[in-house]
Amino acid sequence: MSKERIQICPEFFDIMPPEYQDLVTNATWGKEGRGWKDVGVNKELIEQHSLCAGCPESMAFRYILASLPAPEDTVMVGSTGCTSLVFPHVGVHNIHSLFGNQNAIASGLKRALMVRFPDRVKDVVVLAGDGATVDIGLDYTLQSWFRQEKFTTICFDNELYANTGGQESGLMQKGFVAKMAPVGKKFDKVRLPEIAKESGCHYIVNCTVSKPSLVEKVVRNAVLIAREIGPTYLQLYTPCILEIGKNSMEGLQEMRDSEKPGERFAYKEFMSDEAKAFLADLAEKDKAKKASAKEALAQA
């Protein structure tokens, strides 16, 4: 959608909600190099949220939305869970339908958008909790990857079912004592990134959201690769500070502690050969563009 579509009739400008005014006047849509640095200044895609104070999911949401390469043509798909409390505040079209069916919804959605807009970019991004992605929705997650559906799956891994009060999840660590794991979880954290690789994902990253610049890079890569090549998967640690007994200020430290070398969220990345070639080509083009811009500047 172009920005023209969202212009406000001048007579009504002052009575429109401030977020909408903001969207029209300051939106980062279409801006080259939009990214995490816009967070706090450009609030057209997300301003408030209704998560617990200090919940790392809120940071993750801001970084991801700031990093989408084309929010004006992106539709997001959520699931039930803490994320579903944020989506109503999000300024891109987004779908909540049921718990766990997000990748099936996204499959149909992406196909519909390809049928209806064959010559335009329409990105689809799934964002759901670990319970939604790995437990109740695992079939739909994997099947969409097997089918090579061209969209990005982002899992907010908080290692438990937060929204229902902290029950055991497949991505929970072994031994963790939780509701429905009264003597500690009896099996290992499911290795979804490895499964994703076997299932045909072209770009997979496992990390925390402690570093906004890193989140920006991986989100951008994941969306662009999904657009051009095939399914991509990001597993982001967004600790549920409420259920692991941390204070509002402690989320960042929790992420830093768990991304140290050897820890379960130490940065891990996988790329298919196609994805590697695509990113290399992209970097090449970026370089050429910058060089010619520099030249033009020197000549001016």
Next chain:
Amino acid sequence: MDSHSIIGTKNKKGQVFTDPHHLFFEAPRIPSFFTGSEVIKEAIRRASVDLMVAYPITPQSEAAALIGELYAEGYVTDYMRGENEFGVMSECAGGSFGGARVFTTTAGPGTMRAMENFPMWSGARLPIEMIVTCRGINSPLSIQPDTLEIYFLLETGMLVWHAETAQDFYDWILMGFIVAEQPDVHLPIAICCDGFFVTHTKDVVNLTPVDMCLPPYDPYRSPVPCMDMECPPVRMMRDPFVMKSNYISYATHASWQQEIRAAIERSRKHTIPMIGGLIESENTDAEILIVSSGTAVSQGREAIRLLEDEGLRVGLVKVKSLRPWPYHEIREATKHAKHIFVPEFNVAGWMAREIKATIPDSDRVIAGPHVAGGMTMPPEVIVEHIQRSLGKSVATLAGRGS
């Protein structure tokens, strides 16, 4: 796309986008001898479907595969096999959220597996068309005809029609899209038939011309925004209603459910001229009536002939639409009847319950006969049921002993 300006132009298969009224009521009809499954295929060939999601389950597997052939030929734009029916119905939802005309078929356990999706479809105002070729849902495993699954669909917020014949089926598949997509309706529609009896038998069906098709679906006539980022993405609310336990939250959920029911009622004005009324009736001045839907109506018709030979005059009411429910029509049609028999292909007798809840003096309703699990319903069984209930001697089955 503006569906009006496109009328008269051709699609990539050379079919002319035709005004639905003209297509249904004025265009020539070509008699053809087809199975029910082939009839589904021929209807979809003319339906300008963007996305079909398929999954095998008897007795709809053949139809679902035949539509794959249509995709290969280019009549259906996209086609996929889902992973199971829960996934299938969510894939349909995704397609419909994205503004596509979406079609699917299912049956029995497939309907049950997918169930969580149906109230979501109607709540999200997705005008998906789903064919249900009814079969048993009981254990032990059965693939036989049985209409129990329809009962589970009645309060999902979908439009539910129950076809008797392959001709009903053909017409309603095309008409169903048009009713479901009306801006003041915009709801999913289940078009049901009795599996095998309709899908696997051949019948003469009058088809519309193959070079005419429905105009495409226009998602911008939807009462809720299409999820394609082509209209401004409003922030819907400060807090999602699921977070709140207050009056506004309750009122929102309650009124939206009422709105879905109201939209079902609003579909009447489109449906009645399209399928020729929500019911069809014959001889409703008779003291005895048979009221039912699906192929139970066909068997009822035969039973009426047999009873006529014995000097008993019996009227017939065929219920075509279950949602909207023809409340007033049934009250009117049954007002002279002293005895109302409701033959059904399921153990629960849901149709009889619905009718009892509709008419005054509901003890006039005599549920049954019920056959289930794939049994056929010979007209003689209906005759015997009526004669026994009326305290008459049962002649027709005398030869079978007691």
